[in-house]
């Protein structure tokens with residue numbers, strides 16, 4: 001290939017890249033933000049184009065469009081990395097007698113992107129609701145960060161806000177009421193709050209703040225709109241990986257509700273419970289949780 005051909009191929013390639021959203025950042029955390037934002041733009045377009053008359057169709061179309069965008073861009077820009085996506089049937093494990101029937105390749109990979117193309121799917125399908133998100137996290141085998149999450153981004157497109165580990169938000173301010181032992185605010189599922197969270201809130205005199213999406217709830221703790229997010233009874237790695245990466249980078253506490261570490265890229269992607277809260281609240285909350293473990 002002559003230099004002129006090479007140059008024009010480079011220019012054409014650059015034009016194509018710009019048309020599709022440009023060349024992404026090289027740094028993983030900035031790439032995670034870029035990717036989550038791009039999927040968020042796709043989701044806003046799907047909402048605009050379809051409207052809200054058929055909620056089930058809107059949910060399915062949103063899940064599919066965001067998943068395809070993430071899969072395509074990860075294959076294009078991070079081809080050597082493995083992916084665990086909520087919407088990817090192949091990434092789910094078939095179990096035989098309590099063992100994985102086939103070991104997924106990601107268990108031997110050194111870098112795995114754990115993505116939830118649309119978290120808060122129900123809220124996405126309801127007109128006017130902004131509590132839904134795109135999650136993009138990077139798990140690495142070298143495990144230099146909490147829970148081995150090297151990078152993460154949570155895009156909240158309908159709020160025009162993205163939180164990511166490249167520019168972790170400042171540690172949230174300590175509200176005077178909470179600092180002096182007053183009521184704390186616990187973000188909880190608006191549609192299926194675990195029964196024990198209600199009991200826990202009563203015991204410690206906390207107020208429950210209902211909202212959709214695990215990512216949006218953890219973002220609420222990061223932003224200081226809530227003091228904690230407590231969940232139990234079922235969830236998967238993709239529901240929490242990205243927001244936990246950002247919360248940890250911000251300086252918040254994140255663990256299982258029994259206080260043990262959150263582990264990602266496990267054979268079984270179920271990760272049924274977690275607590276994210278300000279560090280100063282963690283001892284009080286974990287002690288109360290011990291009395292309410294489901």
Ligand SMILES: Nc1ncnc2c1ncn2[C@@H]1O[C@H](COP(=O)(O)O)[C@@H](OP(=O)(O)O)[C@H]1O
Pocket residue numbers: 086116118119120121122188189190191192211212213214232233234235236239
């Ligand atoms: N008991 C449960 N079992 C499995 N997933 C659950 C769950 N409770 C919540 N989730 C998942 O956690 C995310 C946040 O839920 P909620 O808004 O109710 O707090 C949702 O993700 P998706 O929207 O990606 O499915 C939801 O499906």
Ligand SMILES: [Mg+2]
Pocket residue numbers: 086116118119120214238239
């Ligand atoms: Mg989810």
